Amino acid sequence: MSSIAQSAIAKLKEAGLGDVLHVPGEQAYQAKEASLAPFSQRLGPWAIVQPRNTEEVSKALKAIVSTEGLKFAVRSGGHMWVDNSNNIKDGVTIDLTLLTKRTYNPETKLVSLEPGSRWKDVYRDLVSQGLLVVGGREAEVGVGGFLIGGGISFFIASKGWSCDTIVNYEVVLADGSIVQANKTTNPDLYLALKGGSFNFGIVTRFDLESMEAKKIWCGMAVYPKTASDQVVDAYVDFVHNLAANPDDYAFLYSYHAPLVKDYTISINVSDVNGVANPKPLQKFLAIPDPISKPEDFKVKTLYEKLADYVVPSANYTNWEAITVQVDARTMRKAATEYEALIEKLRKAIPDDNFKAQMVTQPILKSWADISAAKGGNVLGIENLPGDCLNILIGIEVQSLELRDKVGRPAVKALLAAVKSFAKSINKDADWLYLNYCTDDQEPFSTYGAENVKLLKAVAAKYDPNRVFQERVPGGFKISKASDKKEKVRSYQKL
Incomplete structure (x- = not known):
């Protein structure tokens, strides 16, 4: 040693x-x-x-x-x-996995969470008290990293990003001092932590707004890849109307399993008021010949939903995402490239022993208005050219060598092809979501020049010795972000 x-x-x-x-x-x-x-x-x-x-x-x-x-x-x-x-x-x-305390203050109506909890455990405890918070969508995801990266939830269209619901942070700074960050105490740090990730200190407690624990109507309809065009058309229509119907949520999940010839397309839907078969989701539910039927959808607590939908542990994995404007042509290009990715991996990986996944979900520009009403965040979606889609590609393989030499290059090639196509029809969007980025991406540079300036100033103020920039190799560093002036772009409506 x-x-x-x-x-x-x-x-x-x-x-x-x-x-x-x-x-x-x-x-x-x-x-x-x-x-x-x-x-x-x-x-x-x-x-x-x-x-x-x-x-x-x-x-x-x-x-x-x-x-x-x-x-x-x-x-x-x-x-x-x-x-x-x-x-x-x-x-x-x-x-931090021993920091799992979860408490509720009935006077302030705030839920306090330590960073080591998993979301399934948070929801189990809160639902038993008739409460919820705007949190994660996967059972095993930890509280800490999810919240400091922004946080996409089932409630995002109505409540904003999860970080928008945080009222106070308790933070241990690099010198060991313990501080609070909220609208009146260290307000610059408070704002920076709403999407600024692990650049300023270690958050040891999040105080979040609570809400009533309504049951939600939810389920997942699975379709063969032959239904791709119908799914795309239904999803584009859904996203275009999402701002007007914020209580309904859907994301698409294409999945290739080992030793299975064709991939499937799942539509994961929910209505947060527990309304069965709501009108905004009916185009999905009307698509014929599902592999698993929408009739199986049920009204559940959010804890039950997460418990029923556990994403399995990975092997050697790589996930990477891009953002494009809502457009059926770009979605079809992504589907074509996803199928090509599967064939490319089949040729390189023995026995078809890999998983390949594509997740498509909305990022609406109007969500910036929800954030602004709560004091803002640093994610910068107000700079988006319009309503967008996040396209997230993931692969799981059996070795680090296969991930780095086969899987990761194939994922990058897919996303580059989709990005190039989107640019060619003026449907690109220069924005990255930190929680979905991989090693060589730089999300902060896409959050806008003013946000980069703020984040760098806060890092310099609260961590003057650059401990979290230089002595913590992992994560995304604000010191590496470009603070050049934002480019002015014009987007032609086609």
Whole structure:
């Protein structure tokens, strides 16, 4: 073990964290490594420290920062696929998965969440109290990373981004100090954290607006790929009318499973008021010959919905996304390129042993108005040329070599082809959602010059020694974002 590692471990023990400090060879260490969903994140750090509260996060951060030359990672749920985002090889990982306290204040009507909880556990507890928050859509996703990246929920069309519902953050800064960030205390940090990700400190508590826990009507209809044109037409119509019908939500999910000849297209729909077969979703439900029938849709709690729709743990995975304007031609181009991706992977990967997925979901420019009414965020969707679609491509393979040499280049080629086509018909959109980006993408540069300027200023103010820019290898760094003036573009309506 290196001298840096030995020094860091000694300082963590001196800080009183010896009983939550785990090193290679220990059962607890191995269990934490094995719990990381993307296999590429199982990096084998020098040590894992698991603080039990905010004060211990502060102690851990002070010990780590005071160890010269030591790099570190911070883990919440461990769901993110970007390399080094949840773990580190030559360094120490601060694991927040013991920070799972969930409380409700009936006077303020705020729900307080620590970052280590998974959304299924949050919803289970809240629904039992007749409450909900605007949170994640997958059972195993962690609270922390999801919220500091923005947060797309089933309620986004009516409530805005999940970060828009956060009233206060508790943050441990790089020097170990514990601060609050809200509209009146550290308001610049408060705004920056609404989409600014892991650039300023470690958030140890989120105080969110609560709402009544209504049951939702939901389900997933599955269609063969031969229904692609009908699905595309129905989805374009749905997105064009979504702003006027914000209680209904739908996203598309194309899926190729190993050893299966053709991919399927799923339509995941919900009505957050529990209304069965609502009019805005009827075009989907009328598509003939589904593999699984919409008659199977049910009224459920949000916890039940997530429990029934668990995204399986990954192997070696790569996800990457682009944004384009709503357009049926671009969606059909994406479907064509997705099918070509499957054939390309079939030729390169033995026994057809891979998964390929394409998720299409709306990003409406009007959501910026919801955000503005709550004080704004830094995501920059007010700069979109119009209502858009986020196209997210994911692959899962059996080795890191296959991911890097076959899967990732194939995904990039697909998205480049779709992006080029969208540009050719003036339907492109220069915006990236951080939570769906991969290693070599740069989301902050697409959030707009003013937001980049704000984020850089806040990082310099609250982390003047650039700890989170230089000593945390993972994640997206505001220091790497371009702050050049925004380009003025014209978009022809075709």
